[in-house]
Amino acid sequence: MSDSTIYEVARLAGVSIATVSRALRNTGPVSAATREKVQRAVEQLKFTPSRLGVSLAEGRHAANGIVFPDLSGPYFAEVLLGYEEVAAELGRSVLILSTRDRDGVPATVKDLATRVDGLVVFGQTLSDAMLTELAESGLPTVLLARDAHPGTEAVRSENGGAAEALAVHLIAHGHRAFALAGGHDEGDVSQRWTAVARTLGLHGIPVPRPVECPYTVEGGYEAGLRLLPDNPDVVMCADDQVALGVILAAEELNLKIPGDVAVTGWDDIMAARHARPALTTVRQPLRELGGAAARVLDELIAGVEPTNTTRVLATDLVIRSSCGPHPPAQEEQ
Amino acid sequence: MSDSTIYEVARLAGVSIATVSRALRNTGPVSAATREKVQRAVEQLKFTPSRLGVSLAEGRHAANGIVFPDLSGPYFAEVLLGYEEVAAELGRSVLILSTRDRDGVPATVKDLATRVDGLVVFGQTLSDAMLTELAESGLPTVLLARDAHPGTEAVRSENGGAAEALAVHLIAHGHRAFALAGGHDEGDVSQRWTAVARTLGLHGIPVPRPVECPYTVEGGYEAGLRLLPDNPDVVMCADDQVALGVILAAEELNLKIPGDVAVTGWDDIMAARHARPALTTVRQPLRELGGAAARVLDELIAGVEPTNTTRVLATDLVIRSSCGPHPPAQEEQ
DNA sequence: CTCGTGTGTGTAAGCGCTTCCACTGCCCCG
DNA sequence: CGGGGCAGTGGAAGCGCTTACACACACGAG
Structure with a gap:
C-alpha cells in the first residue's frame, strides 16, 4: 500500500520511531501534540505499517489457513464461507490451500503452516501421520468433518x-x-x-x-x-x-x-x-461448521490447550x- | 512448523548462518561436506525457515490475494478454484477476502494489500476510487469479470x-x-x-x-x-x-x-x-477465468507494466x- | 525544598532471514 | 614460480517493525 517506512514518518514528524509506533497503536502515553504531528506525517506519506515487519516483531501472523481437497462442490465453498466470515470478524486473514490430487501436498502444507498461526483441515485431506506432525510442531489445528486426532480439536455435524x-x-x-x-x-x-x-x-x-x-x-x-x-x-x-x-x-x-x-x-x-x-x-449447517472451526481455532491460538474434543453440530x-x-x-x- | 532458527542450525552444523542459507537455497558455492552437515542439522532440528524472515529479507510475500463479494453461489467458488490452482502452480499462496455486506471493506482490503504481492478483484466489489488507490500504490491488480481500470489488467468472459x-x-x-x-x-x-x-x-x-x-x-x-x-x-x-x-x-x-x-x-x-x-x-469458463487472472497477475508481479488490457474468454x-x-x-x- | 510518581520520549535490542563484501586458500596458467 | 581466478566461508548490514529500558521533566505531597 505504501513504500514509506516508519522511519520516514518519524523523521517527518520529528520524533522517534518508538513514538510513532506508540501513537499508531495506542500502546503507550503520547502527548496530544505529538500524536497530531504523527497523524499528519502518516497521512502525508500514506503510510501503512508493513505487515511483515509487524508480524516479525509481534511473532504472530494474524492469519490462519484452511486446507480442503477441492472447492468444486458447494459443500466446501459453504464451509469456507462461514470460516472466512468468522475469521475476518476475529481480525485474521485466511489463506486457502486446495490439495486436489496434487502431489507434493505435504510440502505445500508445511509451507502454509509457516504462514499462519493456526490451521483448519478438512476430514481426510491429510494423512494421520501428517496431522501428528502438525500437532507435534505445536501448530494449533482444528479438524473439520471428522473426529479429533490427538493434539487437535474437531468440529463436525451430527451423523x-x-x-x-x-x-x-x-x-x-x-x-x-x-x-x-x-x-x-x-x-x-x-x-x-x-x-x-x-x-x-x-x-x-x-x-x-x-x-x-x-x-x-x-x-x-x-x-x-x-x-x-x-x-x-x-x-x-x-x-x-x-x-x-x-x-x-x-x-x-x-x-x-x-x-x-x-x-x-x-x-x-x-x-x-x-x-x-x-x-x-x-x-x-455448513456455514456454522466453518464458523465454529474458526472460533475453536482462535481459542487454540489464544493459548487454550487442545483437548482432543469433537464438537458436534445438529443436522436436519x-x-x-x-x-x-x-x-x-x-x-x- | 518448527521453533528453531537458522542460528541454531548454523551452530549445530558448525558453520555461519550465511552458509546455511546458501546451502538451503542453492544460492552460492557450498562444499559437499558442509552441505551434508547442514542437511543433518536441519533434519535433527526439524528446521523450516520462517516465512516472515524470508519474506522480509526478500522483500516479497510469495502470496497474492483475491477479493470477492460472496462465495455462496457456485460462480465465485469455481473461479476461486481455478485461481488457487494456478497460483499454487506458480508457487504463491492465496489469501481470500469476502466483502459481503461488511462495512469497513476499504480497511480490510488495505490490510490484505499489505500481505500480498498482488491482488485479484472481482467486478464491482470495490469502488473505482478504491481501485485507483490500489493502482496508485503500485500494487499489481487484476480485475475479474469487468473491463480494465486504469493501472490494472482485466480478465472476463465474452458477453x-x-x-x-x-x-x-x-x-x-x-x-x-x-x-x-x-x-x-x-x-x-x-x-x-x-x-x-x-x-x-x-x-x-x-x-x-x-x-x-x-x-x-x-x-x-x-x-x-x-x-x-x-x-x-x-x-x-x-x-x-x-x-x-x-x-x-x-x-x-x-x-x-x-x-x-x-x-x-x-x-x-x-x-x-x-x-x-x-x-x-x-x-x-469459470475456472479458466480464475486461472487466467492468476497468470496475468503473475506477470504484473514479475514487473510487466500494466496496459489496461481486458482479456476476453469465450463462452458457449x-x-x-x-x-x-x-x-x-x-x-x- | 526534596522525594516519589507519573507522563512523554528516545535508544537500542531484538524478530529470522538474505546477501554484499571481504577474506582465505588453492589450483592452474604463463 | 608468481599471480590471477575461483571455490568456500564468515561478518555484518539490512528488511520494517515492537517494546524493554533509560531518562528527562513536571507536579503534588511531606
Whole structure:
C-alpha cells in the first residue's frame, strides 16, 4: 500500500520511531501534540505499517489457513464461507490451500503452516501421520468433518442420529431393498453408514455394502449405473452430488423417481432443492461448521490447550419428493 | 512448523548462518561436506525457515490475494478454484477476502494489500476510487469479470456475442415478449443486456427494462413474482441462480416452463443441469477465468507494466429445455 | 525544598532471514 | 614460480517493525 517506512514518518514528524509506533497503536502515553504531528506525517506519506515487519516483531501472523481437497462442490465453498466470515470478524486473514490430487501436498502444507498461526483441515485431506506432525510442531489445528486426532480439536455435524432417522423414514415408506452409493472410509460418511446398517439390522432388513465412488455428480452417475440394475427400492447416497448423479443414471435407465426407485442425498446443497425430483436429504449447517472451526481455532491460538474434543453440530432431515410420495403437508421446498 | 532458527542450525552444523542459507537455497558455492552437515542439522532440528524472515529479507510475500463479494453461489467458488490452482502452480499462496455486506471493506482490503504481492478483484466489489488507490500504490491488480481500470489488467468472459446468440435463439422460438431479471449496472451483466437490447431492436421487438434483484435464488424468486404476472414469453436472467428463482416463482404461480413461459440463465452452474426443467444458459469458463487472472497477475508481479488490457474468454450457448421445445437432437444434458 | 510518581520520549535490542563484501586458500596458467 | 581466478566461508548490514529500558521533566505531597 505504501513504500514509506516508519522511519520516514518519524523523521517527518520529528520524533522517534518508538513514538510513532506508540501513537499508531495506542500502546503507550503520547502527548496530544505529538500524536497530531504523527497523524499528519502518516497521512502525508500514506503510510501503512508493513505487515511483515509487524508480524516479525509481534511473532504472530494474524492469519490462519484452511486446507480442503477441492472447492468444486458447494459443500466446501459453504464451509469456507462461514470460516472466512468468522475469521475476518476475529481480525485474521485466511489463506486457502486446495490439495486436489496434487502431489507434493505435504510440502505445500508445511509451507502454509509457516504462514499462519493456526490451521483448519478438512476430514481426510491429510494423512494421520501428517496431522501428528502438525500437532507435534505445536501448530494449533482444528479438524473439520471428522473426529479429533490427538493434539487437535474437531468440529463436525451430527451423523448417526440423522442417518438413523432417514433410514427409519425410508423403511416407513415400505422400502426394503437398500443400496448405498459412495463411501471409502471417510469418517463422516462411514459414521452414517454404520447408523444406517444398525437401523436396517434392527428391522431385519439386509444391510448392503456401500459402493465406492468419488463424491461428484459423475461419480454418482457411475455408481447409479452399477446399482440400479439390481432394482433397489432406494439408493441412499453419501452426499447430494452423488444423489444427483444417481438421478441422472436413473433417467438414463428409464427408471422413475420415486416411483421405481427412491433416492436420498446428504448436505442439502442448493441443487438438491432444484433437482427433478427435489431431493430428500439431510441438511448440514455448513456455514456454522466453518464458523465454529474458526472460533475453536482462535481459542487454540489464544493459548487454550487442545483437548482432543469433537464438537458436534445438529443436522436436519429434509423430506422432499425423491424418497416417495407424501401427503403435501409433509413436503418441504 | 518448527521453533528453531537458522542460528541454531548454523551452530549445530558448525558453520555461519550465511552458509546455511546458501546451502538451503542453492544460492552460492557450498562444499559437499558442509552441505551434508547442514542437511543433518536441519533434519535433527526439524528446521523450516520462517516465512516472515524470508519474506522480509526478500522483500516479497510469495502470496497474492483475491477479493470477492460472496462465495455462496457456485460462480465465485469455481473461479476461486481455478485461481488457487494456478497460483499454487506458480508457487504463491492465496489469501481470500469476502466483502459481503461488511462495512469497513476499504480497511480490510488495505490490510490484505499489505500481505500480498498482488491482488485479484472481482467486478464491482470495490469502488473505482478504491481501485485507483490500489493502482496508485503500485500494487499489481487484476480485475475479474469487468473491463480494465486504469493501472490494472482485466480478465472476463465474452458477453455481447453470447447474449446476442441467446436472444436470436429465443426469437427463433417465437418469443416476442421479453423480460429481463437482474441487473444493477454491473459491468458484466449490463454488457449482456445491451447486446440483448440491440438484438431485440433489430427485430423490432420491444426492449424491456431489467428488473433489479440480488443474484441469488431468492432474488430471482422475487423478481419472478414481479415479472411473471405480465405474461412474458420469456424471462432472461442475469445468472443461473436468478433463473432458478424465477422457475420457483413460476411453479408458485402455476405457470409451466417452457409451455407458459421460457426461462434462461447464465453461467451454467451445476444446478442448471439438474433443474426442472433443465436450464438453457451460457457457459462461462469459470475456472479458466480464475486461472487466467492468476497468470496475468503473475506477470504484473514479475514487473510487466500494466496496459489496461481486458482479456476476453469465450463462452458457449447451452441449449436445454427451459427455453422451449426442441427436436431431441438439439438438447444437451 | 526534596522525594516519589507519573507522563512523554528516545535508544537500542531484538524478530529470522538474505546477501554484499571481504577474506582465505588453492589450483592452474604463463 | 608468481599471480590471477575461483571455490568456500564468515561478518555484518539490512528488511520494517515492537517494546524493554533509560531518562528527562513536571507536579503534588511531606
